[in-house]
Amino acid sequence: MRTHWFTPWLYVIPALATLVFFLIYPSFNTLVISFFGPQSEKLVGFANYIYCFTNEIMLSAFRNNLLWVALFVPLTVFLGLILAVILDRVRYESLVKSIIFMPMAISFVGAGVIWKFVYSYRPTGSAQIGILNAFLTFLGRQPIPWLIERPWINNICLIIVGIWIWTGFCLVVLSASYKGIPRELLEAARVDGANEYRIFWKITLPLMKPTVAVVATTMFINVLKVFDIVYVMTNGAFSTEVIANRMYKEMFIFRNYGRASAIASLLLLFIIPMIIINVQRFREQEAFR
Amino acid sequence: MARVTLKKVTKKFKEVVAVDNISIDIEDKEFAVLVGPSGCGKSTTLRAIAGLEEVTSGEIYIAERLVNDIPPKDRDIAMVFQNYALYPHMDVYNNMAFGLKLRKLPKEEIDQRVQEAAEILGIEKLLKRRPKELSGGQRQRVAVGRAIVRKPKVFLFDEPLSNLDAKLRVAMRAEISKLHDRLQATIIYVTHDQIEAMTMASRIFILNEGRLQQAGPPLEVYKAPANLFVAGFIGSPAMNFIPSRLLKKDSSYFIDAESFLVKLPSDFYPSISSYEGKEVIFGVRPEDFHDKQFYPEGTADNTIKAKIEVIEPLGDEVLFYLLCGEHSLIAKLDSRTNKRVGEEIEVVLELPKTHLFDPKSEKTIV
Ligand SMILES: Nc1ncnc2c1ncn2[C@@H]1O[C@H](COP(=O)(O)OP(=O)(O)OP(=O)(O)O)[C@@H](O)[C@H]1O
Ligand SMILES: [Mg+2]
Numbered sequence A: 001m002r003t004h005w006f007t008p009w010l011y012v013i014p015a016l017a018t019l020v021f022f023l024i025y026p027s028f029n030t031l032v033i034s035f036f037g038p039q040s041e042k043l044v045g046f047a048n049y050i051y052c053f054t055n056e057i058m059l060s061a062f063r064n065n066l067l068w069v070a071l072f073v074p075l076t077v078f079l080g081l082i083l084a085v086i087l088d089r090v091r092y093e094s095l096v097k098s099i100i101f102m103p104m105a106i107s108f109v110g111a112g113v114i115w116k117f118v119y120s121y122r123p124t125g126s127a128q129i130g131i132l133n134a135f136l137t138f139l140g141r142q143p144i145p146w147l148i149e150r151p152w153i154n155n156i157c158l159i160i161v162g163i164w165i166w167t168g169f170c171l172v173v174l175s176a177s178y179k180g181i182p183r184e185l186l187e188a189a190r191v192d193g194a195n196e197y198r199i200f201w202k203i204t205l206p207l208m209k210p211t212v213a214v215v216a217t218t219m220f221i222n223v224l225k226v227f228d229i230v231y232v233m234t235n236g237a238f239s240t241e242v243i244a245n246r247m248y249k250e251m252f253i254f255r256n257y258g259r260a261s262a263i264a265s266l267l268l269l270f271i272i273p274m275i276i277i278n279v280q281r282f283r284e285q286e287a288f289r
Numbered sequence B: 001m002a003r004v005t006l007k008k009v010t011k012k013f014k015e016v017v018a019v020d021n022i023s024i025d026i027e028d029k030e031f032a033v034l035v036g037p038s039g040c041g042k043s044t045t046l047r048a049i050a051g052l053e054e055v056t057s058g059e060i061y062i063a064e065r066l067v068n069d070i071p072p073k074d075r076d077i078a079m080v081f082q083n084y085a086l087y088p089h090m091d092v093y094n095n096m097a098f099g100l101k102l103r104k105l106p107k108e109e110i111d112q113r114v115q116e117a118a119e120i121l122g123i124e125k126l127l128k129r130r131p132k133e134l135s136g137g138q139r140q141r142v143a144v145g146r147a148i149v150r151k152p153k154v155f156l157f158d159e160p161l162s163n164l165d166a167k168l169r170v171a172m173r174a175e176i177s178k179l180h181d182r183l184q185a186t187i188i189y190v191t192h193d194q195i196e197a198m199t200m201a202s203r204i205f206i207l208n209e210g211r212l213q214q215a216g217p218p219l220e221v222y223k224a225p226a227n228l229f230v231a232g233f234i235g236s237p238a239m240n241f242i243p244s245r246l247l248k249k250d251s252s253y254f255i256d257a258e259s260f261l262v263k264l265p266s267d268f269y270p271s272i273s274s275y276e277g278k279e280v281i282f283g284v285r286p287e288d289f290h291d292k293q294f295y296p297e298g299t300a301d302n303t304i305k306a307k308i309e310v311i312e313p314l315g316d317e318v319l320f321y322l323l324c325g326e327h328s329l330i331a332k333l334d335s336r337t338n339k340r341v342g343e344e345i346e347v348v349l350e351l352p353k354t355h356l357f358d359p360k361s362e363k364t365i366v
Helices: A007-033 A047-054 A056-087 A093-105 A108-118 A131-138 A152-179 A183-192 A196-224 A228-233 A243-253 A257-288 B042-050 B092-102 B107-121 B136-148 B166-183 B194-200 B218-223 B228-233 B266-275
Strands: B004-013 B016-026 B031-035 B057-062 B077-080 B154-158 B186-191 B203-208 B211-216 B240-249 B252-256 B261-263 B279-284 B289-291 B303-313 B317-324 B327-334 B344-349 B355-357
Touching: A007 A257, A047 A056, A047 A257, A056 A093, A056 A152, A056 A196, A056 A243, A093 A152, A108 A131, A108 A152, A108 A228, A152 A196, A152 A228, A183 A196, A183 B077, A183 B092, A196 A257, A228 A243, A243 A257, B004 B042, B016 B042, B016 B203, B016 B211, B031 B042, B031 B194, B042 B057, B042 B077, B042 B154, B042 B186, B077 B136, B092 B107, B092 B136, B107 B136, B107 B166, B136 B166, B166 B194, B186 B194, B194 B218, B203 B218, B203 B228, B211 B218, B211 B228, B228 B240, B228 B279, B228 B355, B240 B327, B252 B266, B266 B355, B317 B344
Parallel strands: B031 B186, B031 B203, B077 B154, B154 B186, B289 B327
Antiparallel strands: B004 B016, B004 B057, B203 B211, B240 B252, B240 B279, B252 B261, B279 B355, B289 B344, B303 B317, B303 B344, B317 B327
16 A cells, blocks of 8 residues: 555644644743743843842752752662662562652652651740651750751751652662663672672663663652642742742742743753653663663 | 582572482582483582572582682682673673673783683674674673683583574584683583583583482493483483383293393393392383394394384484384384384394383382
């Protein structure tokens, strides 16, 4: 049967049309709106972008997101990797894995509430209901206002919640990849004279590299979009603001569509390179099989 | 000097006894072949020697040193795996150099050793390639190369040829034998292919169900199998086993298989006298049958009549599937034999080469 040049397009067009209508068009519209004022009533040029890069709270949001990237991405991936390798030698592996994966099953808002209790603070002298401060006072120490102490402690406390939630995901994906490595390769390396540490760096890690890259970029994208944890636990108070939460506020609290769209466009801009890398890595991984 | 000694080694996986109380002594520079059917514990034994499997009980010595608690990397062994286990992210050079780099050898020495091994194995041109760009035979060579660059005391091979086609297997068989002469190292080689075992080994160790059945030079094992299992396992096609009774008549001993009666040679008598009148299993190798036409020693005492069921020509010899009474027999006969399927044939048994087995203990009587 003869196929016309347009035959493949007939198959692609429904999906493509949906994509254009629900994804490309809104993105493009957001970009356009970002050059307009609060109610899209008049063109303001780059004013919204200038605001993003000069406003103090926006700058602190950028800084905090950088801190999230610097701590959250390496720690989730590293913990996931180490746990994947170590748990492989543990008898109750699947049980332990399920427990570590559990936070993923809780809504992030729920996780925020749980950890708000963990970090809860009452002034010195009153009963501490947060487990951390209860422990500190039990030891006879001063309680610490975990979510207020700026700029490091409160941000790091939030990042820990993120790590708590996402490590399980990294673990499960990386563990599957680890189990895909033929046991004989590790045995061959052992006979060749490698200790476990060397095997990890010279054999295991290089073979898992494509998966590690996919997981790392996924975590990177997660971190740029981080919102719920911050929204629930501090709502950006005490210098814990992040980009996505700021966007939400500009949009739904201050009703400044222009600024919200500018922030959204910037987020998209930061994420695009990561998505490209991710897709490339994914292809590489497929080729490796 | 690298003797490998196993003393009462047992390995259990939960209830499964993979290796059952095996004691083996492999001399320095020996080419020892562990052979046996699938699942008999060959790989487990080899992996225990390599240190990849902890033994449940017993002791393993390499070069007179107790190695039970020594990790694989310090045992001074190299192993070639069945599916080669080449590192997919390294090229051939680095696959071979990996062990040497770990030992922190100087770069020139590594280069030289890899080059040397590559020349021996004819893979100099492949050094820059990744394993997935190699054919099965080339991968196999790289796996051997990775072992020989290390110059270990003991080489362990786990069915290294089983993934190759028949022709390449024969060629590699000869090459590994040559390599053994050249390396002057102890080799322990696992296979389930008895032809490989017979052709390469200086001594073969036959395992079944985790137990050592017999150890000895290939021809000795072929000529004097210790029990029914070894007799059936070594030799191709397998030995014919005929349930029969031992009779004494006029101070001579006879095998009575109902459909035939043959007289045993007198040097059998001392070992068989206690079985008089009892059930025994009479064992005859296919190659110990001869067509009466071309074998002048045929007499009434060593000739049987049988019906031809199937004929399989192999070239210089022909396999005859015979039926004698209710006994099915396989005989390897002279290719000049002109009998057809369905006809009767008279075959002569070369009785001094036959065996008798105790049907209960399955041990060889003679
Ligand atoms: N890790 C394991 N866990 C449980 N049982 C095992 C394990 N490894 C081997 N076995 C069992 O031990 C027995 C011996 O296995 P082994 O691999 O040594 O056989 P083999 O002689 O090498 O067979 P083949 O020729 O098929 O490779 C088998 O019954 C097998 O099922
Ligand atoms: Mg095996």
